[in-house]
Amino acid sequence: MSVIGIDLGTQSTKIGVARNKGIDIITNEVSNRATPTLVGFGPKSRYLGEAAKTQEISNLKNTVSGFKRLVGRSFKDPDVHIEQEYNTSTLCDANGQAGVEVSYLGKKEQFTATQLVAMYLSKIKSTAAREIKLPISDVVISVPAWFTDSQRRAMLDAAEIAGLRPLRLMNDTTAIALGYGITKLDLPTAEESPRRVVFVDMGHSNYTCSVVEFRKGELNVKATTYDRHFGGRNFDKALVDHFADEFKEKFKIDIRTNPKAWARTLAAAEKLKKVLSANPVAPLSIESLMNDVDVRTVIKREDMEEMVRPLLEQLSVPLEQVLAEAKLKVEDIDSIEMVGGCTRVPIIKETISKFFGKPLSFTLNQDEAIARGCTFSCAILSPIFRVRDFSVHEIVNYPVEFTWEQSPEIPDEDTSLTVFNKGNIMPSTKILTFYRKQPFDLEARYSKPEMLPGKVNPWIGRFSIKGVKADANDDFMICKLKARLNLHGILNVESGYYVEDVEVEEPISDEKEGEKKDADPMETDTPNGNAEPKKTRKVKKQVRKGELPVSSGTTSLEPVTKETWTEKENAMTMEDKLVADTDEKKNELESSIYELRDKVETTYSDFASDEEREKLTTKLSEIEDWLYEDGEDTTKAAYVAKMDEIRFIAGPIIQRYMDKIEADRQAILKAQEEAVAKKRAEEDSKRKPEEEGKKTEEGKDSTDAEMKEAPSAADGEATSAEKGEMDENE
Template sequence: MSVVGIDLGAQSTKIGVARNKGIDIITNEVSNRQTPSLVGFTARCRHIGEAAKTGETSNLKNTVGSLKRLIGRSFDDPDVQIEQKYNSATLCDVNGQAGVEVSYLGKKEKFTATQLVAMYLTKIKDITTKELNAITPVSDVTISVPAWFTDVQRRAMIDAAEIAGLNALRLVNDTTATALGWGITKLDLPGPEEKPRRVVFIDIGASDYTASIVEFRKGELNVKATACDRHFGGRNFDIALAERLADEFKEKFKIDIRTNPKAFSRTVAAAEKLKKVLSANPQAPMSIESLMNDVDVNTVMKRDDLEEMVKPLLDRITVPLEQALAEAKLTVEDIDQIEMVGGCTRVPAIKDTISKFFGKGLSFTLNQDEAIARGCAFCCATLSPIFRVRDFSVHDIVNYPIDFTWEQSPEIPDEDTSLTVFGRGNVMPSTKILTFYRKQPFDLEARYGQPEGLPGKVNPWIGRFSVKGVQADANDDFMICKLKARLNLHGILNVESGYYVEDMEVEEPIPEEGEQKDGDAMDTKSDEPPKTRKVKKQVRKGDLPIVSGTGATEDSVKHAWAERENAMYMEDKLVAETDEKKNELETRVYEYRDKFFDGGIYADILANFKSEKEDDPPKYEQLDKMLKGLVEWLEEDGWDSTKAIYVAKQEELRSLVGPIIQKYNDIENKKIEEAEEAAAAKKRAEFEAKKAAEPKEADAEMKDAPETEEKQ
């Protein structure tokens, strides 16, 4: 069983695993510690992660990013339209959900964002399984999500993980994961009765900005407030810089890169690199060869110029900080430490603004790129039964208030029909018991109480729950119905169970005054029965079935998507194996041309090799003809053949060269044996000569020795 934490980012993903008594960030197939969050489609297969990034420029229309920002959204959501600016692939409506239309296997296909995230998580699972050398595929994971994710987005992420064959033990908010990774290793946290240590965690990544105020005590953390800016991140700086460069190139080099998606995409990539260089240097050069119409471009940018052009963005930095402090009812003087994570926190202007706001220095003790993945792995370890981790409780909070509404009972005209069950700032996970007095089945709905605070135009509706089996009792009185509403570890709401109770009189013992306590010197027993009293209590009498309708994907649809994902995965695997066999064949062909001809190591053997049959053509001509034929075939008809044909061609080639290589090896082995025998014979001769010389030396010593005969 593995312990894996996945930081699913808008731009790239990091994977943390618990091993070697710590947390490691593992590398992907090209030894990078982060994998691009991209899914690409081609006429042969899918390219995911690094492969999608490599072919992105040449396959823009079929490469999809912003995966986590699309999941759980409808196509008409304004936030989805914003994501189109960061995607060259065509976003579209797929059965009411945001999705993408691409060309795959030579035809147009549509995939929902949930399917796209499932595809990507399948790749992450493969990377992790190979890195850990796991016998069975990785299963249990924790996945990070933005704190502003709604119920439907969280459900969609769980669905995507399930389609990918992963068991998400917990969806953990980004800054909460960071806080856990920071706090679980600290041994100097204050005790339960002491003043808590208050830390602000600021995470500014590629696409969003989150600030959380967290209180730490020994063995626990409590999130007090979280505020977000969903459209503030590194990519906003990149686009602003690219737009400025586009204007400059139009004026200076007479090219309009806005009319050429590939040229603009290359400029955005160059702008990202330029931004990183300017974070460490006051100015930096930039050049792009053959950007458009065979025109090379170059420029020099100053950090001051960059800060001036992104000033509208920089003016928004303090807004989430003010919101978080107000919600937590704290001031800047109450904050003990400001911990910065996320790649965009390296921008000097951002650091300066935040430092001035708090009036104190910033802390960078965590790895800015990997802190969330490490925290996710710690979270997974605390939930895993096979790892022993220091006890550390995580108390996150609800970011949007949740209301329940229901129809008024005809028998209770003054009944309230709505209730805020989980208020903003309510600790989660959390369970609430709702009580209703009814004579017949009834429905209730859950929705977000302040729709204007939701991201984009997310539907505030969460779910509808129908309570069955309700009826009046024999006296035509109300049935007392109890419903258990739970906001679970993932931040997902469900009405988990329902039951009904009856008011009944029960007897309970009355504690006597001066009752004998343990440890008294004298223990006396009384034969009198204990005194009891009758009290009214609600006694559970039976269960009430509940039919739930939520934003989760239907099981039949999810099953169909899982089957489709498995079929595409096997197709990708076959294509990869086919390419591998093709490359092996091509390698063998050119290797044998070098080794069997023009003075290669097998050339002499090949020239003198005799066929077993007199009417067979000489091996030299056979092999030469076969190799030339294979070169022509690979360049023409064989460039896109099947795995079985590549394997058959390689076997045919191996059957021809095998006897020649075997003869060469036999000759070489014979030479080695002869050399070893000669060396052994020489050694024996030296030993015999040395042995033969030893007696003569002894005799000589005896002759030279003086006579010392002792007389008696």
């Protein structure tokens, strides 16, 4: 079982895995720690991740980026049309959702953003499985804090289509905060003032600020604000607009009329921006950009900063908002942690540091902090890992209300209620009580549509409560409904039940005010010797009597649609695998032709007769001609058959060569064994005389010792005798 965290970014994606008592970031097939968030479509297969990046310039109209920002939206949403400015493919209305129209397998196809995310997550899943050599299932996926219920449901649907089981959809900055806090051993205790940290995350297209309070073993998100359309891509576009004007004047070419030239300039501008983050001046050079014209220019850092000056004015707005919502001042903040690739730009660091009046902190990995936080969260939620206890208290970003039709029997009944307010802790459960005599419906929506991103529909879902009826006395049924905002930030009415008021007896305490509650209890006997009966009273209590079925209508995919899209994704995956295997067999055939043609004249020349050599050479030339004509685009089976034809002729020659190699190897081993045995025998023959001489010396030494000890013994005896005689004389 795996523990995986996925930072699904607009531009690139990072994958974290819990192993070796820590978090590792997985590398992809080309050993990069970040995989481009791109999906491309071709005449034979799809291109996902690195493959899509490789052919992006040559396949602009069929390569899709930024699909995460389209998920869960309608095509009419103005935010979708903003995304068209940064996308070379054609966005469209796909079954009422934002999607894309591309050429795939030689025909026009439309795919929704949910399908695009599912395609990409399938690639991420295979990358992770290849690296850790385990099946991938449980994951935690990052999402922007401003995602609504419909966007979060679409992400879950996409993950399920890709064969993943998301344990949590985690807000970007909350994931960063978890990765920061869980590794700190010096956090204040519950009795001390919390440590307040502002996390500033600026990536490719999104700018988010969060104020988080830390205590030992827990974090509390106090406020989160954002600018959904501010990030590195805005800086890139400002540079490209400048270069477009310069190239038009200086080189007489208009890159705005040529999508390929625009895309190449955009890629060069992004690299230039990174160079200017570390250097005051940077050159830009693109060969044959357009109409065979080479372009060269130089730009200074201060020139770029002047170009993006209007953008920099947006930096302080979310910072001011987040402090206001958290009810804090600048001096209340203990630390400002910077995360995201765009926070490396010097003018951005300078502006934010000036706002807070203190130096910034860069203790986290700016590119991988979100992936690490998601992986920690997955490890906490997974039963197979033991992780330090750490509670995460997220907040509600948009207030949620329920509305319903007024009951005919209750003319003054309110018909709406805000159940989850902005700033409430999440996940959270609320119990709603209704008095009804017949089934009824609830409708959930965001109570302040103006707070939502773009023009997202504020409607969340409709919940029908079944099985409601009047009781035997034609009185109301008391209905209880459990509404929950879960770990994903998704709202559901999870269950319903009804209760009845029942009279029960409960004991009455005789304690009077002022009596000691900790006095020892004493039993008082009545005159007849029996214990005094305890006083009771009758009270009404609500007792759960039965369940009320709840049917839901939400923006989640219908099971039939999800199943259809899953089958289609599996079919496309098999098609991709077949094309990849076919290309592999084609490359294997081509390399075998060149390798054998060389070896038959060199390595294998002594093991093939002239007839065999000529036959093999003829066959290789024949298959080579076929490969570059009829075999340029054929089936996997055709390449395998041609490979078998070559093996049929070359096999015996290669076998003779291998037999000779094996015989030589055995001869070398035998010679080595004989040499070792001979050396050992020589050592044994030398060692034997030495040992015999040593034994002789030892024998001689022992004889001398005996001879020396004998007189001593005699002397000793004589002395004793003399002593005896002396004693007698005395």
